[in-house]
Amino acid sequence: MESSRELRVSKIREGTVIDHIDAGRALHVLRILGLTGAEGLTIAVVMNVPSQKLGKKDIVKVEGVELREEQVSKIALIAPSATINIIRDYAVVEKVKVRVPPAVEGLLKCVNPNCVTNMPREPVRSRFKVVSVRPLKLVCEYCGAELNQDDVIKQLTGGGGSA
Amino acid sequence: MRGRDVLTITDFTRQELEALFEEADMMLSALKEGRRLRVLEGYVLATAFFEPSTRTKLSFQAAMLRLGGSYIDLPPEEVSSRAKGENLADTIRMLDSYADAIVIRHRVEGAARFAAEIAEHPVINGGDGTRDHPTQAMIDLYTVRKALGKIDGLTYGVLGDLKYGRAARSFILGLSLFKPGKVYLISPPQLACRRDVLEFLEERGVEYEEASSLASVVGELDVLYVTRIQRERFPDPAEYEKVRGSYRVSLEALKGAREHLVVLHPLPRVDELAFDVDATKHAWYFTQAAFGVPVRMALLKMILKG
């Protein structure tokens, strides 16, 4: 129990709790999950609560949703310390720590317009090498262009960067 | 090295490059003595130049012929009508089924790597985008070794467009596989060497210094590598005119140079390297261009036969 503010959020019966999200990025996580609130699901978002590991962290709880693998990969890229708890009947039945893979394939677009991965009509998927996790730095394996955390957030959430 | 792709100079180790240079020495003496070689008899090289090239293409073709092999060349009309024609992937598949190795030059970055993923046969990057031209770097390093007997310990100046020039970039990266004494990176600030290259030099422990004029360092250099500054890189023509004058290498600019200074240029040149340098003993660039054949012969032999 890290904080009294967290206690105010009621437990969920079935669903997913994503914990240890970098502070300020909970809304990005929701966007990756494609959730706006209009779906009618119970969603709890807790932001900027104290955390031993991160100093401050965000938490997202979503009733009735389990994540797809692609969503987990994307969350790892914006919240590399996140843990994903699968809840059934109010209990955590599975807990996984996201993992930033050594290479990211197909999820992101190269920022270099002259990169072969941006050529139309070519059967090629983007592929980035993860050079550093904090701060996030990816390098295109084809053209060497770099993506930073802001670029990745922008691409994965379709919105502005920063945080 | 048999079966290897040649995509970027840093895919190679110093030992591999030294083995290549020794092989190139043998090719060079065979050429000088007029010995006819049959090492690659029955082998076919495909040359696919999607961007214009004279020296690189012709020297690869000559190298193949000199080894008793033959080549097929992607016709220019195929290249020019590609917008509506076949995509790169299908073209590479076709060439891969006709030839034992493919040399590709493309304006798009990463095209050679992509081609190598598709082709089963070795792919040689003959220059892609603004980044890699590995066989040029091999020739350049070989020329330094021939001219001065070594690559290690020398002071280098690399001048011109260090940001977008793939020959300069590849030469700098190639130097980092050896132990140069010092490397001066001489360019206008707009065309300075990219950070990833500088980081690479730091990782490899290469001493370098960025300089904004040749005059301040010319007296220290053993090797001066000159590259072209392209007009298209400057939105403002006045800015280009200003820069062009101060990065021009001429007899005048080489006053104060060491006697044994070796001047290299990947050619073709426009006016960044004055004709009055040609008659001096600094002018190694024609020899450098001529070495294109024996070095590429050595490379083709090593990747096709081992």
Ligand SMILES: [Zn+2]
């Ligand atoms: Zn790229």
